[in-house]
Amino acid sequence: MSVDYVLMKGNEAIAEAALRAGCRFYAGYPITPQSEILEYMSVHMAKRGGVFIQGENEIASMSMLFGAAACGARCMSSSSGPGFDLKQEEISYLSAAGLPAVLVNAMRYGLGDGEITAGQDSYWVSTRGGGHGDKRLLVLAPASVQECADLTYLAFDLAEKYRNVVEILSDGAICQMIEKCVLPEPREHDMNKFDWALTGKPREARKNKAYNLSYYMGYEAYDRYMREKIESMFENEQRWEEFMLEDAELVLVAYGISSRACRSAVRQARRDGMKLGLIRPISVWPFPRRAFAGVPDSVRGYVSVEMSITTQMGEDIQLATEFSKPLYAYLTSKEIPTVEGIIAYCQEILAGNIKPTEVL
Amino acid sequence: MPVFRKPESIINTAGYCGGCGHGVIQRLIAESIEELGLQDHVIGCVDIACSFWSQDALNFEFIAGPHGRCAAVATGIKKVRPDATVYVHAGDGCSYVIGLSETIYAAIRDVPITMVVVNNGIFGMTGGQLNLATTLIGDKTLSSKAGRDPKTMGHPVDMLKTIANCDVAFAARGALYDVKHIDETKRYIKKGFQNQVENRGFSIIEVLSPCPTNWKLSPVDAMAKIKNETEKVFPVGVYVDRGGKD
Numbered sequence: 001m002s003v004d005y006v007l008m009k010g011n012e013a014i015a016e017a018a019l020r021a022g023c024r025f026y027a028g029y030p031i032t033p034q035s036e037i038l039e040y041m042s043v044h045m046a047k048r049g050g051v052f053i054q055g056e057n058e059i060a061s062m063s064m065l066f067g068a069a070a071c072g073a074r075c076m077s078s079s080s081g082p083g084f085d086l087k088q089e090e091i092s093y094l095s096a097a098g099l100p101a102v103l104v105n106a107m108r109y110g111l112g113d114g115e116i117t118a119g120q121d122s123y124w125v126s127t128r129g130g131g132h133g134d135k136r137l138l139v140l141a142p143a144s145v146q147e148c149a150d151l152t153y154l155a156f157d158l159a160e161k162y163r164n165v166v167e168i169l170s171d172g173a174i175c176q177m178i179e180k181c182v183l184p185e186p187r188e189h190d191m192n193k194f195d196w197a198l199t200g201k202p203r204e205a206r207k208n209k210a211y212n213l214s215y216y217m218g219y220e221a222y223d224r225y226m227r228e229k230i231e232s233m234f235e236n237e238q239r240w241e242e243f244m245l246e247d248a249e250l251v252l253v254a255y256g257i258s259s260r261a262c263r264s265a266v267r268q269a270r271r272d273g274m275k276l277g278l279i280r281p282i283s284v285w286p287f288p289r290r291a292f293a294g295v296p297d298s299v300r301g302y303v304s305v306e307m308s309i310t311t312q313m314g315e316d317i318q319l320a321t322e323f324s325k326p327l328y329a330y331l332t333s334k335e336i337p338t339v340e341g342i343i344a345y346c347q348e349i350l351a352g353n354i355k356p357t358e359v360l
Numbered sequence: 361m362p363v364f365r366k367p368e369s370i371i372n373t374a375g376y377c378g379g380c381g382h383g384v385i386q387r388l389i390a391e392s393i394e395e396l397g398l399q400d401h402v403i404g405c406v407d408i409a410c411s412f413w414s415q416d417a418l419n420f421e422f423i424a425g426p427h428g429r430c431a432a433v434a435t436g437i438k439k440v441r442p443d444a445t446v447y448v449h450a451g452d453g454c455s456y457v458i459g460l461s462e463t464i465y466a467a468i469r470d471v472p473i474t475m476v477v478v479n480n481g482i483f484g485m486t487g488g489q490l491n492l493a494t495t496l497i498g499d500k501t502l503s504s505k506a507g508r509d510p511k512t513m514g515h516p517v518d519m520l521k522t523i524a525n526c527d528v529a530f531a532a533r534g535a536l537y538d539v540k541h542i543d544e545t546k547r548y549i550k551k552g553f554q555n556q557v558e559n560r561g562f563s564i565i566e567v568l569s570p571c572p573t574n575w576k577l578s579p580v581d582a583m584a585k586i587k588n589e590t591e592k593v594f595p596v597g598v599y600v601d602r603g604g605k606d
Contacts, residue, residue, distance in 0.1 A: 067436025200444035
């Protein structure tokens with residue numbers, strides 16, 4: 001049986017996988033480097049009988065999505081950096097009402113407007129953010145075009161399973177690169193299958209309300225529900241990939257585009273006699289703490305490789321390793337890390353020339 | 361002899377203050393929906409301000425989302441449930457201040473929903489602060505204690521004139537200060553729902569409504585203020601009626 005590969009951009013793979021997962025509502029506002037998702041939806045959504053809206057801004061796009069999600073439709077929006085900031089309000093409201101939705105955040109570098117080029121400094125806004133209040137987003141970080149498709153397809157199921165917002169955390173490199181990809185099977189979504197959705201019910205039927213779950217459940221029951229849901233996501237949704245961990249002296253920890261340079265660096269370093277390994281978080285929330293339980297005693301330290309100014313993921317590595325080994329951070333800001341750079345940094349660590357990183 | 365009945369869609373009391381116009385408007389909405397036979401397929405959209413109480417009072421499905429975003433939330437609902445009757449019941453803070461953009465773009469998109477805006481010239485739920493769009497010049501509020509001064513706070517704006525610049529199905533303003541005007545407001549609201557049944561486009565009905573609690577007036581004096589002052593700035597009547605055009 002032949003496998004049908006297609007060549008696609010990461011952004012296009014996300015959009016097409018969403019449509020194949022039954023996504024029939026998209027609203028968003030253009031921002032580089034993810035505008036192709038919006039453009040793809042503008043062409044293909046109507047062909048699948050869905051709704052595409054170019055919003056007047058991010059907030060309105062998300063408010064429209066809030067309404068559609070409450071009706072049981074599979075919904076997506078996408079943005080980057082400053083645009084994703086504007087989505088925080090509705091992420092909090094979606095979370096309060098227990099509404100599923102899939103959001104894409106294609107990270108670009110920098111504070112404020114920053115740059116339109118790739119970055120990885122939206123780790124905290126993704127893993128800690130989502131507006132005010134106590135909740136967690138499930139955050140999945142693809143490292144290839146194939147994973148853009150696979151994780152997006154999965155994201156809709158997870159969003160509905162937990163009635164939770166799921167974020168696809170890509171970056172300006174992963175979303176712009178073109179690779180071969182096998183697309184998932186198209187399927188239809190029944191927006192009437194939920195017992196919580198707004199359908200506009202007849203007078204004798206019990207009515208659903210899309211609002212704070214706490215208002216209807218009572219605060220005690222709601223607190224318990226949220227705690228159990230978050231624990232369940234933490235227990236069941238840790239995803240990661242390990243690469244050459246056995247006998248490693250230094251373990252690189254990287255996700256998204258940085259993890260690809262790290263994988264090459266591990267291979268190259270081992271040819272030169274330096275034993276590196278790699279843990280690649282696929283879920284960054286929940287951070288795959290379990291991955292660190294199996295790391296051998298030979299490890300002398302961890303190296304967080306991130307495109308940011310200070311380490312953001314380092315805090316999660318420290319928690320996962322219970323501060324048991326030194327943590328180093330190879331931070332390349334707006335440049336994609338290189339194999340040579342990673343190897344040189346690791347050589348300096350092993351030579352004792354680099355101090356462990358303080359997580360600030 | 362005709363019997364004055366409560367619409368069957370009203371199933372609960374609401375938390376409105378005495379003399380508030382929201383309850384009258386809520387009733388006019390319920391009457392219009394029932395008279396058009398729509399009550400078995402309705403999704404209401406309320407703001408998280410005074411109109412929120414309506415979702416406890418009426419036997420419809422409801423959504424209450426972020427403050428001010430009602431027109432956008434209702435747009436999302438109508439797009440995925442086009443057969444449902446989708447309406448907004450929200451205040452002038454929601455619709456004309458924090459959510460002005462959402463309201464205008466629902467009008468620009470000509471989304472076939474019915475939007476009822478309660479113009480009481482004040483932020484009621486938060487205890488009576490200035491409404492930049494609707495507080496009258498000279499009116500004292502908690503955030504304009506010496507009275508609204510146009511030099512620093514600008515003038516109130518007739519938003520229906522702004523909305524009339526968009527190609528919408530229907531835009532009208534009613535008032536609640538006497539039976540004649542309540543009847544007229546009811547006709548406007550019913551027309552807004554009728555337009556939705558016929559998929560004609562965006563209908564907005566603004567209602568001049570009293571807030572005795574925050575105006576610090578008796579209910580009777582509050583009605584007199586609307587008649588003598590508010591209506592002079594915000595004239596009642598039909599601003600847009602596109603008729604048969606789709």
